[in-house]
Amino acid sequence: MKQKLIDTIAAYEHIIICRHERPDLDAIGSQAGLARLIEINTGKKVHLAGEEEPSLNFLAKMDSITDEAFANALVIVCDTANTGRIDDQRYQDARELFKIDHHPAVDDYAELAWVDTSFSSTSEMIVYWYEHVAAQKDWILDDECARLLYAGIVGDTGRFMHPNTTARTFAAVQLLYERTFDIRRLYSEMYKKSLPLLRLEGELLSSFTLSENGVGVIVLSQKQLRQYEISVNESSAIVHAVANVEGIVAWVTFVELEDGSYRVRLRSKGPVINELAGRFQGGGHPLAAGATAETEEERGQVVAQLEEICAAYQDNPSH
Template sequence: MKRQIIDTIASYDTIVIHRHVRPDPDAYGSQHGLKALILANYPNKKVFAVGEHDESLSFMTKPDSITDDVYDNALVIVTDTANTERIDDQRYTKGKMVIKIDHHPNDDPYGDLLWVNTEASSCSEMIYTLFEEGREALGWILSDTAARLLFAGIIGDTGRFQFSSTTAKTFQVASELVTYSFDRDKVFNGMYEMEQKLLNLQGYIYQNFQMDEYGAASIKLTKELLAQHDVVPSEASLLVGCLGSVKGIQAWVVFIEEDKQIRVRLRSKGPIINTLAKEFNGGGHPLASGATAYSWTEADRVIQRLQEVCQNNK
C-alpha cells in the first residue's frame, strides 16, 4: 500500500492534505510533515495543508488557506482522521482522489486508497515509514523541517514515549529523526510550557476532580469556570492528561463545555474506553478517545458508564 501511495503522489501536480478538527501535535505533525516530505522530493508540485489553525500549535507551523478551484484535479490526502465527520474542511470531497492515512480503528473506511495501521504509535510514525519506503524505492530524502514535525507528532501521541502504544519501531524512528538538524528544546518547550492561567486551572482540576472506589474519575469544566480562568476550550484540552499521575486512577473523563456542546475527553490506564466513546458520538484509541455530549445530564451518563467500565475491569 505504501508504494501505491508513493506512486499516486508522484502522479499528481496538486496535493491537498487534510487532518482532523481540533488538532493535536500528531494531526499537525503527520499533515505538515507529509507536506514537507513531498516538497523535499517533488519541489515543483503544489502542496497545501489546510484546516482551522490552533494557536497552541503555532510552534509547529500554520496551515494554508486555499480557494475551491485548487481542488480541481487534485489529490487529497487525509491524515490522522478516523471518520469523515471529523475531517477539518469538508472540501476534501472536491478533489479527484482521496487517500486515507490513519492509525485509529478503521470504523469508517473512506477514501479511494486506505492505509490504516492501528499498531503505529502515531500517524507521524506512519509518515516516516512512508519516507523509508520512498527512500528505498526512489531515493527520497527527508528535510529537517519534516523531521521536526514528525518528531513532535510522535512525542505528542506517545506522551513522551510513556504510552503503551510506544513500540521498538517508535524508538527506532525517533532515534533516526533526532539525527536531523532541529531544536528539540524548542519542540518540547512549545508542547509543554504553560501559561500561569492554565497552571491555575490545572490546580483547580487537582482540587476538584471526583474519583470512585473503582478508579473512575471525572471533572467538569463549565463555560463559566473557563471564563473565570480566561481559558478557551482548546487550551483546556491541553490539561486532559494531567490526572494520569493520580494513584489508583483507572480511567478518567474531562468535560469541556463549549457554546453548543460539551467535549468529552476520555483517557485510560487499562480499561478499553473507545467503545464507550462510540456510545456518545465519538471514538478513538482504546486508551485515549473523545466524544460529545449535549447536556450535563448526558455527561452524567458518560460518568456512569465509565464507572461501570472501571468496575468491570477490577
C-alpha cells in the same frame, strides 16, 4: 498501500493535505511533515488545509486554498478516522482521496487508504513510509521534516510513555534524531502552559473526584473557561493533570460548551473505553477516546457506565 501512495503522489501536480479539526501535534506534524517531504523531493507545491491553530503555529502555518484548487487536487487526509472531523470539508471535491491513519477506521471515506492501528502515530507512519521510498528513490528527509514528525510521535506517545510505543517507534525516532533540530526549543513550545491555564488546572485539581472503582471525574464549566479566558481546545492540556494520582484506573473530563452540551475526554490505564465513547457520538483508541454528552443527564450516564467498566475491570483485569 505504501507503494500506492508513492504512485498516487507521482501522478498529481496539485496536492492538498488535510487532517482532523481541533488538531493535535500528530495531526499537524504528519500533515506538514508529509507535505514537506513531498515538496523537497519532488519540487511540487503541497498545500496545507484546515483552520489555523495558534497554539501549534510553531509547527506549521496553514495555507488558504481556493475551491478550484480542491477540485483539481489529490487530497491526502492524515490522522482522521471519520469524515465529520476532516478539516476542510471541501475534501469531498477532490479529484482523488488518500487516507493515512492509525486510528481504528470509523468511516471508509477513501478508496485509497492506508490504515494501520499498530502505529503509535500517523507521523510514525510517514517515517516508515519514507524508509520505503528511500529504498527505491534518492529522497531525503531533512531537518525540518524531522522536527515536525518527531513532534507528532512525541505527542501521540505521550513522550514514549503510552503503550502504543514500540521498537518500531524508536527506530523511527532514531532516524529523526540523526537530523539536526533544536529539541529543547521544540519541547518548550510543546509543553508551554499559560499562567491562566495553570491556575485553572489548580482549581480543577481541587474539585476533582476519584471513586472507589478508580474513576476520576473533572468537570470544567463555561463559567470557568470564561473566567480564565481559556479556549475549549486549550483545555485539552488538563486531561493529563490527574493521570498519576494513586488508585486511578480511568478518568473523564467534561468540558461544557456554549450550547450547554459537554465535550467528553476519556482516558484509561487498562479498561477499554472507546466502546463507551461510541455510545455517545464519539470514538477513538481503546485507552483514549472522545465523545459528546448533550445534557447533564447524559454526563451522569457516561460516569455511571465508566464506573461499571472499571468495577468489572478491577474484578478481572485481563478483560
